[in-house]
Amino acid sequence: MQVTVKLLGILSFSYPAFSKFHPVQLKEGETIRELRERLGLPLNEVRFVSVNGKMVGEEYVLVEGDEVVFLPAASGG
């Protein structure tokens, strides 16, 4: 199964290829947590995760074609 993954902001600095949606092959039934660990993204650096434009939790089970965005914490004035 294939999903596409994008890393926003500083998360993309270590993996520039993921600054745009980039395909990732997964096994059926894998969750956001497994995907995050596979990408080597520490939990404390990921503040939000969205799939197809909606916020999801770590237990979300991915399906073919999902568009996943990992977002860091950010703030501003």
Add this chain to the structure above:
Amino acid sequence: MWYGFAGKLLRVNLTSGEFKVEELDKNELRKYMGCVGYAARLLYQEMPGGIDPLSPEAKVVLATGAVTGTLCPSGGSYEVCYKSPLTGTWNQARSGGAFGPKLKYAGFDFVVIEGKAEEPVYVYIHDGEVEIKPAKHLWGLNVEETTDALIRELDDPEISVAAIGQAGENGVLYAALINDRGRAAGRGGIGAVFGSKNLKAVVVNGRGGIKVAHPKEFAEAVEKAEQWLKNYPFGSIPSLGTVGLVSLNNSLGILPTKNFHTAYFEQADQVSGETLNRKYQIKRRACYGCSFACGRYTSVGNGKFATPPMEGPEYETVDMLGPICGVADLEAIIRGNYLCNVYGLDTISTGMSIAFAMECYEKGLLTDRDTEGMPLRWGDGEVMVKLVEKIAHREGIGALLAQGVKRMAEQLGPAAEEAAIHVKGLELPAHEPRSESKVLAVQYAVSPRGGCHMHPNWASTWDFGQLDCGMKEFGLPWPPTGMQDESPQKGVVYRYVALQGEISEILGACIFYSWGTEGSCITPQLYAEIVSALTGWDVTAAELMTAAERSWNLKRCFNAREGFTRKDDKLPGRFTQAIPDGPSAGARVENLDAMLDAYYETMGWDRQTGLPAPEKLRELGLEFAIN
């Protein structure tokens, strides 16, 4: 002997051309802790209600705090406190750069400006000396030209210049005061107040020091802060600046777009922090002593928006001159930001006034006859840049826009009201109260300067940021609920968020440093350690909280005296309507009144009037503010 403070207040009377230096009273200063707290006391006691903010009777306080200019890494700011001509409320505008530290090194914690000069002047403060000098030759120059001219005239490249540009001279109601070329005391129209006083600039330089009561303990406390800040939760601030928020907010559906019509901008990638960093950024810029360096230094090499190297844009400016006007061209945004800096304009109110005009044009409330044939279409970067020019010079349609959206709507009639996105006359900034944070919705309604995301705090730290900022021990509810949750508890939460922010205000500290948790930011407890070692006072976090509450209540009393009550604590009607599209589609504000009830109650304020109860004011030693 003073530690941590210069111990002096400079009072400049522009009408008489005289000045005097006053010794501060230690007990009175400590009661308010300094900076905004003490400035609130000065303005409350010295400026009766009902004074026209653009009249000679109006006073302005330039304020620094205990940590300003010290090794404490958040000490690069100063605050300008005054009554706003845009809103008629209390206002305080914080600015970074080096002006605040240099004012303190020159020997003054505060400058009070009174009266009106007959001819244009500037005030030159250097190493305890004060001169009021003619500025006729500077009138009509922009901020950059003024700064260059003053450096030549005073033959000192190290001066820090806080000046107004043409916008302030022309009385644009949201004209800013710009220091160090690109740092703005932006909101509320302080530039127009300076202009009304014929005051072109305040120039400072100082080579004196600030004495520290317990140097070893102070160095240790600052080192502890530096260590904690290595774990700062917002790692993107140094690398992407605040503009890093653009892509993040868009992905979450919280990026204000097209005059808050929606919260999602299709072309956000074109104006993101990542794009700015890759294509236009020369380097980062920091305020005095800051290790974050959230500032950007950018330029546009060529083309119709060619712009010389300048400080900015930050997140607010990108959204306000970009998505809020439907503009997806970062070069136009950089150019617009540059013009705001040199003419001296608040980029937030400027962008919102332009967006308001674009919406009115779309609805036929403004026509080509009003705009001298210039179509005000969403997304037109060239029009946005032209309007910045026209606003600064109050030329053509710019004269209308220069009044801000509240007054514009009053002139264009009831149909325009719906497009006027402001609270108490202050245009809202680039944070979405429907989907980012309902604590923020409370802040917009009650902030003493009107619709504001930064004074006294970025109110989203609890539900959006999931951060306690050291406030749990004082009773901050925990754990946080969701960003869109609207339970009355959010009103209770706002009390803690506000007072935690007010601690930074009374210490003269940059608010960014206070976001985190124990071990990752400067908490009130750590500030107490820093301030104790610095001043020699045995300050606890609880004392900081009480002083913060005193300051917060006194500003509410200042506004009460101007006639503001609970009836003015409201949000634009647009926020009761659902966000139409994007990731947060459907979000709205439905329960503001219940959140406000809970907030007033936890503050010890009357629910009906929203004003501090007499017993609360007595408890805080503010008897003089009881009506």
